[in-house]
Amino acid sequence: MALALCTCASCSPRTASSNSQASSLTGTVDIVTPTGNSAMSSNLPLNNWESIRSSLVKSLKTHGFVDSQISESHYSDLSAQINQIKRITNTYKAEKDKHPHTLIFAPHQPIKTSYATAIAQRFGDTVTQNTLNNDELEFDNLSDSQQDEYTSLHKQLASALKDAQDNGITVVLMSHKVPDFSENYFISFATAQSIARIQTDNLVRKLQLDKATIKNPQAIEIIIPLNVGAQFAQQLFSASWKILKPYYTTGVAFSPSGLLDANSTEDDWRNVSVPDDSADSISSALKVRLTSSDESSNNAIVNVDGILAFNDYIAQGAVSALTELGFTGSSAQVNPDVTLDSIIKKLSDNVDVHKQRVPQPNNSSTDDTNTTDSNSQDSQSTPYKKRNPQPNHTILTWPIVTGFGTYIDAIADIVNGKIWISSAEERNSVVSSIAALSRAICEKKTSPSQLEKSVPNIQNNTVTAPLFAVNSDNLKKTLLDTGYITPAEAGL
Template sequence: MVRVRKHFLSKAIAAITVFSMMLFAVCACGTTTQNTASNSIKTRVNHGSVIIFTPSDGLNLSRKTPLSTWDTLVPEIIKSLKKQGFSENSITTKSSSSLYDQSQDIQDYVVSMITSLKTKNSSKNKNKKTSIRDVHSSVKKQLSNTTIVVAPWSNKNGNNNYGDYVTQPTTPKEQLKEEDLKSQEEAENRLTSSLDLAKKSGMHVVMLSRLTRDFKPDAFFKLSSAQSIGEIQAYTLVQKLALNQASKDNPKSVEVLLPCHNQKQNVHMHVGVNTHGNSDSDNSSYKLQEFDDEFARLAFAGIWKILKPYFTSGLMISPSGKLNKDSTENDWENAAFDADNSDSVKAELKSRLVIKNDNETTSTKHVDGIIALDDQVVMQVEKALEDLGYKGSSADINPSFTLPDIIGSFIGKRNLTKKKVPTPASNAKNNESQKSSAKNDYLNSSESNKENKNAEDSELKDSSNELLNDSKWPVITGYGAYKDALPNLVNGKQWMTSIENIQKISTDVAQECSSLNVNGKLSQLEDISIFVNNSGLEKNIPVITEPILAVSATNLKALLIDPGYVTLADAGL
């Protein structure tokens, strides 16, 4: 009987144990399910909405324009916003063909959003005692997850060589007609007041490329500027020419071409010495054009910031004498020329690089590098150099060097210019003293003739080497990544072009939109510092300056072809 009871008790304990384990498992599963659901709720963030206002590019089928267009950037921003968690329905885009239209579009959007939410909130709370202040507070809270991204329409003064993203200098009021000036000021004021209303109502505002006066956005993205375009070309040229290996005895020869547009042809004839430099051309009289191009002036400031130390130290010279060790950034007009004439580039290079010899023949000067500023000018430079007899490619110069972020190292290579051929020593030995004096005279005469001939051959080789060196193809830099320019980038006629980092810009803009909508403040971006200036138009505004990319044959595929901005066919591959 005792055994039966013990057996029964054992079975009961075992059953209770199994039941307890099953119950624990069920509870655990329930807890896991609840935790998963809870985590899912936590990670489901409301990113709000974004509306993007940009100038319209218009229909442009030309391949002779930069890749930096709003039509290229906006789709990339949309992709990046979706990666951040924004739904497709929460993203809106709007393009406008003028500042007048754009300011009107933004005003309509802001007023419509505020009015709609106020009406909705008032209707919802009409049976409750809700004050106007409470309605405003509710509307502001709802609008706090909305960001307006606006690239204000800007006047390019008929010059599209630098694309859409560059911050254009403000057009002086005296250059505008009274009617145009009035319309522009009206549109600018409407844009400012509309964005002010948006911020006061709780929305966030991010501006691209330029600011509008008297308005402080949450963030300003400076995508590129005249200074940065000039600076990156000078910087990469200095590296390509291996200036760290140059010397005063063997300086590098560089020409800076500053294309100016929409000039008034204000030309004066001066008689006397050409104060622009020490050119070998005829100095008895020369034409001096007075230029008025703020973009060119600012671009030269960026160029001269990099090149001035090399001119000052004697490591770099200008073959034409347009620039020298005493030049300052105020001497930008010395390097400027009117670029609106189709033959102006060729005429400019001819005046700088062609020497008129005494025997009425011409020869060319040696030039190591040419900063052409934009790819349109680069293509004209290439044609002009070919016509002047220059041969080779940029790849022949310091061939070991590629752009800093590409495979390759910046190491020294032997000078590609051949050294002077030494005069061969006489191999004749007069060891036969018993020979007749007549024979000795004959031998001496023969050896003398050989030495003279060898010396003449050496001089011819030296002259030939010098001519080859003077007609060697220079390093040429530009901007814009024009599709028509890409084949010459591949074959080395053009060393580098430059363009804004479209992928990085779109990623950063999307990240800040998400941060503003979700957290109400900006977030720290990768590799980029956010500065708040203490003066000027950007005073007390967080400024995000995006770096410009340097593109050459070595990284063309990774930067432009793989992302889909250009095709292999565009690059001539």
Template sequence: MAFRDTRIARRLIAPLVAAGMAMSLASCAARPASDDAAAGGSQSASTGSVAVFTPSDGVTLSGDTPLNKWTKFVPELTAALKKAGVAKKRIETTSSDSLDKQSRDVQDFVVDRVSATSSGDAAATTIVIAPVTSPDDTVRQYGDYVDQQVGSSSDGTSGTSDDQTLQDAESRLRSALTLARENGMHVVMLAGSLDGFRPDVYVRMSTAEEIGRVQATKMVDKLDLEKASTDNPKNIEVLLACTPASGDDGNAEACADGDGAAFAAETFRGAWSVLQPYFKSGQAVSPSGTLDKDTGSDDWRSVAFSSAEDDDVAAQLRERLSMDGKGKPQTHTRIDGVIAMNDHTAALVAKELGELGYTGSAADINPSITISGIVENITGKKDLQRDKVPDPIKAPEEQAGTTDADGQKAADEANSRWPIITGYGAYVDSMPLIVSGQQWMTALEDRAALAQDTATVCVKLNAGETVSRNTLSFVSPGKVDGVNVPTVSEDLVAVSASNLKTALIDPGYITPADAGL
């Protein structure tokens, strides 16, 4: 059956609903569940059926490829479901390139399942859905799993036929999922929410706040800001690229409208929650003056810039460092750390720093770590020891005096040293930068763990069990659209050269060749 309007579907299946619900509830009550089955035990009727609906993979403007893609997650989830005992023939996967198509696909599935239930061909069913959202071009650079609400858009349009199509699709999807729950099916939502609908379980992947916080945390640790002197503070810049509105003149205020702006604001809030104490104490400063002790958690516009082209990132970095980039500069502005927010921006920052004459790599921050040592660590031949290197109390130029030629040379050399650069997304193209030390770290979702968690939840729901923190360690109380919903979550995985092998190569996320080895 393929009814294209939920209201029509409701009228046609109304006589079947009551019987379907009774059979579904009886089915759930008659299925004893066990942790063994949920953890991958023998196949049984209690494992039921699972239908997975995900967006078609998004495409980044640069052509870079982040590891957090839906085409990577679905096979892992399918394998985890099979291991948990769900029969292959009872696992359906569907990808959609628009919310309109996804809503129709889900509606068709729900109507078919209700009909099957009423005819006696019943099996406990869980729908796993990652709603198709509309991230703008910059948000898309963080990968496919970022938390977004259905209908989120930053294009600034309103009152168009596209808007009406989107509203119709939202309504259709909401009605279809509500109909599913009314008939005993369960709904697990991945990395996205739908206004006015409460799922049985929500699987949170990465939020904008978490993305900012993990980078700032690793920056603080690597630069050892706790021990930084106010007489020799660390110089840190936060680059927050956002998509310009149509007709934008390059002003960062153009990023102030839409959900893309909300994402940027949350990303900054996460980073600033970690960095703010060090700027207040004077242990960290911003060479450009975009951040200071008075900066608040809502002042994201101070570091935001409109990024329509790759050259915009380079221009912004040159402006922050007061360098025009024309030929080899005579002097450099000291920069110890750059939070680039995503790997696309991080790669452009690394490229521009090279053109501006900055030298070395992140490994230079700790002389006990060499590039050859990094390679040996990745290939499993050597462990890295990361002892902190204490900074002098005074900055190099203050120790030597500006009139001392040798001292000035030492200061210039110190100022041109390569900074710590952080990103997010674990782009395959960025792996060689991680190995070489040009980019210090990236981060990504723990895709394998999230797939396993989701499979466990599906089996428990199909078996009629409660999903809560009391029964599963990876579940915690959470809210979706302001309503309490059991929430699955895993910590983000931070990756640098020291753990790239164990975090990405050993699990099979990338190959040694991807890392340039």
């Protein structure tokens, strides 16, 4: 098949370049994805379907495929994708000399809801969005005609994919599962849960919560945007709270706003939600949460040690709000001996990070510390009661702020330490795994033991895209050396 690039419902094939060499492989590959976010925008997540397709084609060639064995197309709606799958299947049916053929397919959302759009724009094209069930709020919010269309398109898609399989095509799904269809292989990109875990794990270790004490608890705020839908928002909070709750229970972590405490559960995610992720919404929320309700403090702003923003757009809003509130410094001043590399090593090797806790500033008095401890106990016994800590710093020191997406527009804040980490899928790694899987399918070397040896990050026929965390310390290695961004985009 010729290499093709489709932008809508019709395709114009591009013949293989004249200098293409013959391949030792006999199989072919079709890549079909949504059109996705524009790669030209600097205020969107780093990974999008355009960059995935481009990187995957390059990796397929590295793994032995040539232009004539690769077909690439993208569409702006699911109906057009279904028609393309039918064309691929019919073309393969008509071939007399059958060869292994792989369909690498990322389904478009059946209905373009505001929730689906917000997830794609803020977290990325490739982030998994769950299928809506009839009993879920997002589905109920659709009109009757939209519900019918949603269900009908999924049935049509499942039928088209089953027909492809029945005719000998191996189906590799990316990002989203299809109801009533069993794919041959699945490529799992980031999920709400994995996005929350990588940020929360890194925050816990950077703040050294395992060494924190009740007399010196760490103040943490969580920001959950409602515009991504209840299901995605709840999954973000649930994954994060599973990690944080033990620290709230023991009193070594607390919420300055009092919106969360030791009695909070995964069902309390709405307590820390904001209506949307606009700058005004984030600013208003942080002003309210970080303003002491103690009458004697004259509405002073209290310090916060960490903010889980979950994506770079919210993180940038938090940076603006913190600056406006008078916070100074950068994340480099927070436990400076605990580096991102040491945290990554601990997460991968499960070894302790042997670092000492940075002491509190000298102007933190014993009385203030004891007051904080007492209030911690009060807040645990009274859920959602806003705490009234005395401001225990003369200076509002910059907290740890986390995000996801690695937006180009956020690079400056990452470099200067205003955003401590961003995170994203390791695109080069996952496309290499997909290419290796495609080669294994062509060579008919797909037993579990064979795949385990030849395909990185595969388990039980699922390839899981690893995530990276990036900050100013490892930006060159993580983003520049990998080719994800250019020096100019990094402001270098």
